[in-house]
Amino acid sequence: MSYGAIEALRSVTLTARPGAITAILGANGAGKTTLLRTISGLVKPRAGTVRFSGHELLGRAVEDIARQGVAHVPEGRGVIAELTVEENLRLATLWSMGRRERQGAIEATFELFPRLSGFRRRHASTLSGGERQMLVIGRALISRPRLLLLDEPSLGLAPLVTAQLMVLLRDQTEGTDMTVVLVEQNARSALSVSQHAVVLNLGEVVVSDDAATIAADSGLRHHYLGF
Amino acid sequence: MGLFVNITLDGLANGMIFAALALALVLIFRATRIVNFAQGAMGMITTFIASSLLGRGVAYWWAFLAVLAIGFVLGALVERVLIRPLQGKSELNPVIVTIGLLVVLEGVAGTIYGNSSRGFPAAYSQSGLTVGHTKIAFSHFDVFILVSVLVLMIATLVLFRATSLGLRMRASAFSGEISRLLGVRVGLLLTLGWALAGVAGSLAGLLVAPTSSFSPYFMDLVLVYAFTAAVIGGLESPVGALIGGLITGLSISYVGGYLGSGLQPLGALVLLMVALMARPEGIFARPPARRV
Numbered sequence: 030m031s032y033g034a035i036e037a038l039r040s041v042t043l044t045a046r047p048g049a050i051t052a053i054l055g056a057n058g059a060g061k062t063t064l065l066r067t068i069s070g071l072v073k074p075r076a077g078t079v080r081f082s083g084h085e086l087l088g089r090a091v092e093d094i095a096r097q098g099v100a101h102v103p104e105g106r107g108v109i110a111e112l113t114v115e116e117n118l119r120l121a122t123l124w125s126m127g128r129r130e131r132q133g134a135i136e137a138t139f140e141l142f143p144r145l146s147g148f149r150r151r152h153a154s155t156l157s158g159g160e161r162q163m164l165v166i167g168r169a170l171i172s173r174p175r176l177l178l179l180d181e182p183s184l185g186l187a188p189l190v191t192a193q194l195m196v197l198l199r200d201q202t203e204g205t206d207m208t209v210v211l212v213e214q215n216a217r218s219a220l221s222v223s224q225h226a227v228v229l230n231l232g233e234v235v236v237s238d239d240a241a242t243i244a245a246d247s248g249l250r251h252h253y254l255g256f
Numbered sequence: 257m258g259l260f261v262n263i264t265l266d267g268l269a270n271g272m273i274f275a276a277l278a279l280a281l282v283l284i285f286r287a288t289r290i291v292n293f294a295q296g297a298m299g300m301i302t303t304f305i306a307s308s309l310l311g312r313g314v315a316y317w318w319a320f321l322a323v324l325a326i327g328f329v330l331g332a333l334v335e336r337v338l339i340r341p342l343q344g345k346s347e348l349n350p351v352i353v354t355i356g357l358l359v360v361l362e363g364v365a366g367t368i369y370g371n372s373s374r375g376f377p378a379a380y381s382q383s384g385l386t387v388g389h390t391k392i393a394f395s396h397f398d399v400f401i402l403v404s405v406l407v408l409m410i411a412t413l414v415l416f417r418a419t420s421l422g423l424r425m426r427a428s429a430f431s432g433e434i435s436r437l438l439g440v441r442v443g444l445l446l447t448l449g450w451a452l453a454g455v456a457g458s459l460a461g462l463l464v465a466p467t468s469s470f471s472p473y474f475m476d477l478v479l480v481y482a483f484t485a486a487v488i489g490g491l492e493s494p495v496g497a498l499i500g501g502l503i504t505g506l507s508i509s510y511v512g513g514y515l516g517s518g519l520q521p522l523g524a525l526v527l528l529m530v531a532l533m534a535r536p537e538g539i540f541a542r543p544p545a546r547r548v
Contacts, residue, residue, distance in 0.1 A: 069437060109427055123424060
């Protein structure tokens with residue numbers, strides 16, 4: 030796979046490069062969440078195509094799309110609150126790994142998020158917002174996805190935690206063949222770690238360019254991104 | 257004193273049966289939020305199949321195992337054919353369908369086997385054991401009830417707590433959408449939940465039939481007691497189903513022993529009301545998780 034090409038919504042076409050973060054920006058109702066939910070199969074559009082590394086994803090079951098290597102972290106921290114931290118991680122590895130490989134992957138995730146390792150056997154419901162976000166991102170990374178879809182990971186997090194999360198995301202992406210699509214309302218922090226950005230408005234692409242170019246365009250920032 | 261001991265032992269054995277059927281209700285409720293009113297009738301129909309097999313000379317234990325397997329298939333079929341197509345519509349629809357299924361199954365059994373009650377053999381002797389020089393109201397068959405339901409409970413707990421299949425089943429029950437995003441085949445696991453409930457229901461039927469008047473309606477009252485047990489236990493917890501079953505079994509046994517057996521269903525109703533007033537979420541239900 031050289032790149033993931035995605036078509037969705039009202040003639041929204043975007044290309045996301047592997048080893049890089051592509052930010053999807055725009056106001057509420059721009060269609061950002063719908064875009065991600067369409068890719069992962071949670072929403073069935075009336076028409077259009079969703080192609081991922083040469084395969085049509087549209088019409089396939091959500092779990093089959095996940096098994097193609099698409100990891101979707103939905104808005105609002107999708108931890109399974111009734112399971113323990115370790116069970117949340119283990120669940121994501123069941124379809125892809127053997128027992129030994131699984132244990133190694135879980136340990137590696139705890140090394141990446143040392144804060145979580147003290148909470149292994151605690152129910153995810155006891156975690157703070159930031160810890161939950163670490164857990165869901167760790168859970169998405171543990172299956173070594175080829176396409177990582179993140180929906181508003183900064184929502185409700187303190188600025189410092191958001192910054193740490195963004196840096197971690199960049200470190201995990203650089204030099205790999207993982208394609209990251211990052212949906213954010215917090216445009217400033219998303220642009221700081223992205224290579225490429227797409228601004229959506231009312232279900233259509235307004236602009237698609239280098240993140241640095243978009244960040245430098247004050248008119249665009251003012252109009253659509255609110256900073 | 258002797259009366260009290262005997263009533264208690266009787267309540268214990270009945271409580272274990274209620275626990276088995278309550279477990280079936282719990283398995284389905286926790287995964288799909290549906291109370292399966294046909295659970296008792298499904299156990300009834302599989303027990304009639306057992307009766308037919310035994311009538312044709314099949315050995316008891318083969319019939320026993322065959323009927324548990326049939327319960328498994330029946331549970332899966334009901335989910336796939338009747339419940340699955342109703343997904344995503346009003347939550348009441350599948351519950352109404354289970355009530356319809358209850359009526360249909362009892363009608364079918366009545367047509368094929370007749371509505372009068374008949375006998376059903378027990379796996380072991382039903383005459384009381386002798387402790388010292390006293391005969392107690394606890395038979396070899398009661399021991400079998402105790403052991404078989406305990407085995408069922410332990411197997412369920414091991415499945416849920418110690419296997420990755422159980423982890424998938426719990427995850428699917430708690431959060432279907434997130435589980436699917438993690439590659440879990442949620443639909444298959446819901447079917448499996450109904451199938452396992454079918455096994456538990458079949459076991460309950462096989463255990464009740466020898467001690468009751470075996471007719472197409474013999475599971476109706478048992479379902480009421482099992483429902484009471486499941487609600488007391490919180491409707492979500494297998495351990496709760498066991499404890500709830502024992503509480504219900506002992507309570508109605510005391511009501512029957514000291515006040516008269518005609519009052520037993522009323523006793524269950526009072527118990528249900530008291531339990532719901534004292535702890536509406538059930539004894540073993542976790543407080544609802546905070547969703548952020």
